[in-house]
Amino acid sequence: DAKTTQPPSMDCAEGRAANLPCNHSTISGNEYVYWYRQIHSQGPQYIIHGLKNNETNEMASLIITEDRKSSTLILPHATLRDTAVYYCIGRTKNTGTASKLTFGTGTRLQVTL
Amino acid sequence: GAVVSQHPSRVICKSGTSVKIECRSLDFQATTMFWYRQFPKQSLMLMATSNEGSKATYEQGVEKDKFLINHASLTLSTLTVTSAHPEDSSFYICSATSGGPSYEQYFGPGTRLTVT
Numbered sequence: 488d489a490k491t492t493q494p495p496s497m498d499c500a501e502g503r504a505a506n507l508p509c510n511h512s513t514i515s516g517n518e519y520v521y522w523y524r525q526i527h528s529q530g531p532q533y534i535i536h537g538l539k540n541n542e543t544n545e546m547a548s549l550i551i552t553e554d555r556k557s558s559t560l561i562l563p564h565a566t567l568r569d570t571a572v573y574y575c576i577g578r579t580k581n582t583g584t585a586s587k588l589t590f591g592t593g594t595r596l597q598v599t600l
Numbered sequence: 601g602a603v604v605s606q607h608p609s610r611v612i613c614k615s616g617t618s619v620k621i622e623c624r625s626l627d628f629q630a631t632t633m634f635w636y637r638q639f640p641k642q643s644l645m646l647m648a649t650s651n652e653g654s655k656a657t658y659e660q661g662v663e664k665d666k667f668l669i670n671h672a673s674l675t676l677s678t679l680t681v682t683s684a685h686p687e688d689s690s691f692y693i694c695s696a697t698s699g700g701p702s703y704e705q706y707f708g709p710g711t712r713l714t715v716t
Contacts, residue, residue: 525644533704533707587634587649588646588705590645
């Protein structure tokens with residue numbers, strides 16, 4: 488799985504968009520970009536994933552650059568409950584066996600009033 | 601998304617005793633379950649991968665005789681920490697996947713183990 492690099496921490500004002508970057512310059516063609524988040528003392532929560540097209544769901548949007556070397560997770564209107572550690576993970580899919588998730592250090596997002 | 605539960609949510613045990621943690625998939629059949637460990641202010645570290653009906657595959661550095669994993673059914677996996685010591689105190693998290701086309705992993709809420 489590709490190594491990912493994220494800033495260790497970010498702040499965002501409540502109601503504003505939170506843009507969390509991730510570098511994955513060694514990602515291979517069949518690796519998806521997955522985003523999970525972990526609120527303090529809870530298990531990780533799946534947010535979104537994508538291969539090369541931008542994706543949007545009820546939680547967030549994922550923008551992947553054309554060369555796939557980086558991506559940005561966007562929380563359009565951050566709330567205090569979005570305060571968490573956000574993990575960007577490169578992962579192969581449909582390999583015939585359940586593939587592992589390798590968690591890096593993530594970005595600690597602090598949403599403030 | 602699918603629901604994964606863990607029991608207990610918190611446990612305190614004495615040094616030298618064994619502790620069993622259960623991980624259940626509530627609304628799907630989990631062909632594969634993963635066990636992670638997370639120390640304070642650190643990221644999740646995969647301990648082992650378990651497939652239903654077969655032996656678990658342990659990550660390098662994880663003692664299989666100390667962390668016993670049983671995945672006897674498609675909805676239940678257990679992690680037993682044997683002869684626990686204070687350094688085993690940690691947050692233990694399981695995840696489960698149905699092995700379907702999307703292979704999504706769904707995480708449990710975690711179990712906080714404190715060994716005194």
